[in-house]
Amino acid sequence: xxxxxxxxxxxxxxxxxxxxxxxxxxxxxxxxxxxxxxxxxxxxxxxxxxxxxxxxxxxxxxxxxxxxxxxxxxxxxxxxxxxxxxxxxxxxxxxxxxxxx
Numbered sequence: 886x887x888x889x890x891x892x893x894x895x896x897x898x899x900x901x902x903x904x905x906x907x908x909x910x911x912x913x914x915x916x917x918x919x920x921x922x923x924x925x926x927x928x929x930x931x932x933x934x935x936x937x938x939x940x941x942x943x944x945x946x947x948x949x950x951x952x953x954x955x956x957x958x959x960x961x962x963x964x965x966x967x968x969x970x971x972x973x974x975x976x977x978x979x980x981x982x983x984x985x986x
Contacts, residue, residue, distance in 0.1 A: 886928070886930075886959065887928055887956065887961075887962045888917075888926065888927045888938055888942075888954065889920070889924060889925070889926045889956075889957065890912060890924070890942055890952065890953070890954050890955075891923060891924050891953040891954075892908070892951060893951045894951075894952075895949050895950055901949070904948075904949070905947070907945075908945060908946075908947050909925070911945040912925045912945075915942070916938070
């Protein structure tokens, strides 16, 4: 499973910018990687694991702005087409994550 977090947060004031920055840092600290500036993604080995990270993201939601959390399968993620300009590029392989039980 892949968990993607899309967001559009206000940045008009210093407080807004700090709040947006804190939200991004929370995502990074929870193992998400930046795909684009306002899109972060994380690979999860199971739906249960994805639910844990979704819950953490929901707990860190800012009071203002729009946030979307999406789950897709690894197969769906692999069908994504990525372009830089008109040149098609390949997706980078995700970092291997070690899980201790």
